[in-house]
Amino acid sequence: MAIARFPSVVIDCPDPQQLADFYGALLDWKAEPSEDWIDLRADYGQVISFQKVEDYNPPRWPSQDVPQQMHLDVSVDDLDEAEAAVLSLGATKADHQPGETFRVFLDPAGHPFCLCRD
Numbered sequence: 808m809a810i811a812r813f814p815s816v817v818i819d820c821p822d823p824q825q826l827a828d829f830y831g832a833l834l835d836w837k838a839e840p841s842e843d844w845i846d847l848r849a850d851y852g853q854v855i856s857f858q859k860v861e862d863y864n865p866p867r868w869p870s871q872d873v874p875q876q877m878h879l880d881v882s883v884d885d886l887d888e889a890e891a892a893v894l895s896l897g898a899t900k901a902d903h904q905p906g907e908t909f910r911v912f913l914d915p916a917g918h919p920f921c922l923c924r925d
Contacts, residue, residue: 815854816877820916823857825897829915830855832896833881855879865917869903875919882925886910889922 820826827838827845836847836855843859866875883889886909893912894900901911901919909923 815856816879817856817858818877818916818918819860819863820857820918821860821863822916823859825915826857829896829898830857833893863916865913866919868901868911868913868919869905878918879920880909880923881920883922884925886922886924893922 818826823843823845824840827840827847830836831838831847834847834849834855836849836853839846839848845857847855847857864873867873868875881889890900890910890912897915898912898920901913904911909921911919911921913919
């Protein structure tokens with residue numbers, strides 16, 4: 808028997824609003840802001856939260872000098888179309904691309920995330 812319905816992911820960042828805007832537009836989820844913290848919630852209940860961290864130091868992917876700490880994989884139907892969309896939202900494409908069925912990007916705070924062909 809499960810104790811909880813959905814796991815929640817909390818992402819440290821320097822600007823919770825910036826990341827909530829980015830991922831909210833990417834996933835079409837609604838923001839629920841509070842001081843130094845924003846929850847993004849899907850209609851079915853899944854939550855991603857963004858927490859303000861002073862002196863934030865972004866990951867250095869693919870190097871482990873500053874580990875990535877976590878990343879999100881986002882399933883998409885069309886990699887080219889999804890790439891154009893996330894770039895227009897403020898993501899940057901990582902120089903190192905280790906696969907052909909997914910693409911690695913950095914969100915506006917420098918966290919790596921992947922678009923994966925569904």
